[in-house]
Amino acid sequence: MRSETGNSWQAIRTEVLRRIHARDWPPGSLIPNEADLAAEFGCARTTVSRALREIAATGLIERRRKAGTRVAVAPSRRATFDIPVLRTEIESRGARYGYALISQGLDVPPPAVRAGMAVPEGARLLHLSALHLADGAPHVHEDRWIDPDVAPGILTVDLGRESANAWLVANMPYTDGSLSLFARAADAGLAERLGCVEGAALFCMERLTWIGDRAITHVQLSYAPGHRIATQL
Amino acid sequence: MRSETGNSWQAIRTEVLRRIHARDWPPGSLIPNEADLAAEFGCARTTVSRALREIAATGLIERRRKAGTRVAVAPSRRATFDIPVLRTEIESRGARYGYALISQGLDVPPPAVRAGMAVPEGARLLHLSALHLADGAPHVHEDRWIDPDVAPGILTVDLGRESANAWLVANMPYTDGSLSLFARAADAGLAERLGCVEGAALFCMERLTWIGDRAITHVQLSYAPGHRIATQL
DNA sequence: CAGTGGTCTAGACCACGGT
DNA sequence: CCGTGGTCTAGACCACTGT
Incomplete structure (x- = not known):
């Protein structure tokens, strides 16, 4: 079941976001750990880590050691503004x-x-x-x-x-x-x-x-x- | 002239920010490239890269391939808000x-x-x-x-x-x-x-x-x- | 204790873009 | 062209924390 979506962290981010939006991974659910995802995508764990870290920065997923990575239930999303000069x-x-x-x-x-x-x-x-x-x-x-x-x-x-x-x-x-x-x-x-x-x-x-x-x-x-x-x- | 500030990316980020605020690297100036900084801090280039990427995300420095990393002149800084639920x-x-x-x-x-x-x-x-x-x-x-x-x-x-x-x-x-x-x-x-x-x-x-x-x-x-x-x- | 994310390394190749 | 940042890898150790 290799997805082979590509091995760049951005491709992985896109695929993970797709699965969240498609509710393959509904709100509140645990997603596979980094090692498993790395195996599935055929890339290094570092790459998966990078992709998930970027998603976590937007508030859409929450990560905790040992507990794993969870899709946020009430995604209190973050927005970034440029403070204008x-x-x-x-x-x-x-x-x-x-x-x-x-x-x-x-x-x-x-x-x-x-x-x-x-x-x-x-x-x-x-x-x-x-x-x-x-x-x-x-x-x-x-x-x-x-x-x-x-x-x-x-x-x-x-x-x-x-x-x-x-x-x-x-x-x-x-x-x-x-x-x-x-x-x-x-x-x-x-x-x-x-x-x-x-x-x-x-x-x-x-x-x-x-x-x-x-x-x-x-x-x-x-x-x-x-x-x-x-x-x- | 090893600074030995520590080899974590956060320690490096702190040290780089210190130099910018201390005007060792004034606005508009070019800072050393990743390889040189890695040598100075005694760490892998990846670690320097991570530190600089995080700083760049705040708008305080600007990075371009070949051109190098520059301290922003008019730091149009970015602010992040949590969109409240x-x-x-x-x-x-x-x-x-x-x-x-x-x-x-x-x-x-x-x-x-x-x-x-x-x-x-x-x-x-x-x-x-x-x-x-x-x-x-x-x-x-x-x-x-x-x-x-x-x-x-x-x-x-x-x-x-x-x-x-x-x-x-x-x-x-x-x-x-x-x-x-x-x-x-x-x-x-x-x-x-x-x-x-x-x-x-x-x-x-x-x-x-x-x-x-x-x-x-x-x-x-x-x-x-x-x-x-x-x-x- | 043990599973998970967090980080670091050394090296490699690539993409961009200034000269 | 070629220097610089951007990324990927394979592996390692560590930090945190749920059980």
Whole structure:
């Protein structure tokens, strides 16, 4: 019963996926172990291992030593998004990228930001507000806090010319970060800056990045109404 | 100059990441090839390959045959989200999961849905509206269209008892899908069902799944105000 | 304890793509 | 062309964990 589907790990992945979708191996069932599959496909166990590892990374199967490999019952699948670099995102749509600094100063951050960045109460951080433009139209509003103790060089940069983000990615590679996505209504200031009505539903992204155990920056991006991010499953 | 950081691929990954963050290998630079690194770390080339492949998957380095491996200049990093299974998501917060079917019927879908699912004009699809509850409070509103030609069994299911999603994941494993995230304002109907004010900004997720070249279902999930999804970078 | 996945090795050949 | 990453092999040992 040699299938001889081919001996590349991708071919094996395809065949395994086919069997799962065809319900040869229904949800919850145990699939043959690596050695048996290797024998069936006529390849090395390493190759089967690679194929199954890639499938497991998508959440469709679950693997445990001794217990074997099982088809996930409720496949809580994983999706991968590219975190957009704004300039690239805008230019890839054929639009001209623009950046406009709105304000800049040393302020005491609001409690939510202060807690997220774990800075002492009363500490002052560099606070920026800026717009990213596509063909001159507001595309994203950026509200950013930067700890100047962690990234001292930022104070010497002319942030009207170079975006803080560009400077940071080039000079302060982070070691850890978190990202969250949510929706919020446009307040009066955002509505004016983004050119939308007050109360409009905005898609927002909040990022917090660290170097070791020190927070570098907290940024909230608010997209103009209608923005979506998409991915394949 | 043997580093002897250890010979596991994870140790090598850690060391390579350290060098990138330490700017030993600044953005845009070429790092040594696999063979050289293997010699330096005193391990097989396969092991180095594995470590670099894992890093490349995060977008921090870019690899091309002959050109070698380069530290990404604008690390358009990738983030991975677990697509939540609603029941699991709610129960993992310690809340009781509830499901309430609001309406069900065969309707002609709106143009956007029809185009996304590539069904003929005028075709009727199964249309569901339901709420997912956490401790009895509305958590997510689900608006779903299902093509009964592709998933005929769905018509025999009592959708008041079993959620359409549960039936589909168990009986109609998809081969392809797309997912998009966006924000929208609550209309009157959603506001009433979710118990929020009309116009509230809602975080929404739209999924479209296929078996081969036929669309199974289109679903839009609208979360009650305040919902976020988060991930590590 | 024993079965299973996880990993490492040394070597080989191949595919891509810059020069 | 030929250097580089991509993959495969056969075998080995190890780590975890269910029984």
